[in-house]
Amino acid sequence: MKILDNPLIRESAFNQLRKMILSQEIKPGEKLNEKEVAEQLGVSRTPVREALHKLELEGLVEIFPRRYCLVKGVTHECIREIHLIRSQLEPIAASIAVNNLTNEDLERLDNLIKLSVEFASKGNVEKIMEANDEFHQIINRASNLSRIIAILENMHDYVEAFRYSFMSRTDLVKRSIEEHQEILAALQTRDKELVKKIVTKHLEGITEYEEVILEDMKQSLKVFDDELHNK
């Protein structure tokens, strides 16, 4: 297994491991051995160590000094908490972003919605998600609140599987697009309170379906939850 995407080996190792954990390729409860991981990735132990420390900071693994490194993974509680955090921080970020969003930004947002409609008609879930991500990213980043941006973007990858399920339902995609149109309309008025209200509503809409989708996902995740619990 070779890594090429980043000149910094520790970053490549981090991204690789992170992806493997989030995709459940490495399962929760598993113990990682520095040496083995290093050999698997074809690098030395140093960058692996650094990658593991970074993963620990994100809560994806837990390091027991001088013992072992335990993979934690993403549980249902974790996904619920992430949505809770998002529902608290995104509305405020959006309302602050109102001050900083340029007309070009708003045009791009409009464009992204149009693209979403197009992808939705083709049933291209990946592309809808990409457009969706950029939509929220533009708004969040315009808030210029570096910590909030970091928190939101960090949590983003954790709910990849969840969002995929969400976007696979045509009714939910339709509703999502309508809500994005509403958000854009609100942003165009430059009315902070209105934006906050609409974004909150949008996130509550997601929460509404969250439990249903989590139930659907239960089967695929349950195995890992159990394994994690046994350890």
Next chain:
Amino acid sequence: MKILDNPLIRESAFNQLRKMILSQEIKPGEKLNEKEVAEQLGVSRTPVREALHKLELEGLVEIFPRRYCLVKGVTHECIREIHLIRSQLEPIAASIAVNNLTNEDLERLDNLIKLSVEFASKGNVEKIMEANDEFHQIINRASNLSRIIAILENMHDYVEAFRYSFMSRTDLVKRSIEEHQEILAALQTRDKELVKKIVTKHLEGITEYEEVILEDMKQSLKVFDDELHNK
């Protein structure tokens, strides 16, 4: 300079550097040299590197690969953002904590308020802050929301200087204690919505004085802000 508090050298180095940055002993804009820092701390470069990476994750330094490590420090904007995040997450954490707080917890909270009153009469600012910290810590942790707890506790140290200024004003201490009594009363009713409302009010109360205190602190911080800006 020797470090003894932690069997893990990297943790000691991290804590030491973090403290030095937050206390402005190391100034924003300064460039850290791994070798020099290692020599100053009397350890090798490896744990220093790991400490610096951890500091980068917290946003206290910025590492430019193969170049240098820049100290960022805490700006006014940073403090404002931290309070904003806190104001969004603490009320929700408290309202969820309602389900989990034991009677022992509530007794401890009551006790902490009594201690605060005592320390306030003696003008012991450090002790008031300690009691204050434990008060919020108990509530936050009872939410069992690990990510939110991590976010809130991580940001805690950043506003140390700010909180010290806050607690040095007897009028604000008095008000703070009254509000804590209100919070405890709300928690005792086990009414989630009420708790959320009261905690929100408490945090808004802090925000109210924030700008005034930041203005006071300006003189001591301005120098460093300027330095940071020049770099």
Next chain:
DNA sequence: TCGAACAATTCAGAATTCAATATGAAGCTG
């Protein structure tokens, strides 16, 4: 037979060494 202590093995933490990259100065060329 069970428990405790000691030894051996394993694995992570830290130090040291080696390699790569960026910067800055000096010299050369147009």
Next chain:
DNA sequence: CAGCTTCATATTGAATTCTGAATTGTTCGA
């Protein structure tokens, strides 16, 4: 004289080595 190129130096990134801690297994004694 200015700008580009090259080379030397400084500094970080990665690999390797060494040390120390923790766990496990074995042996001896009660």
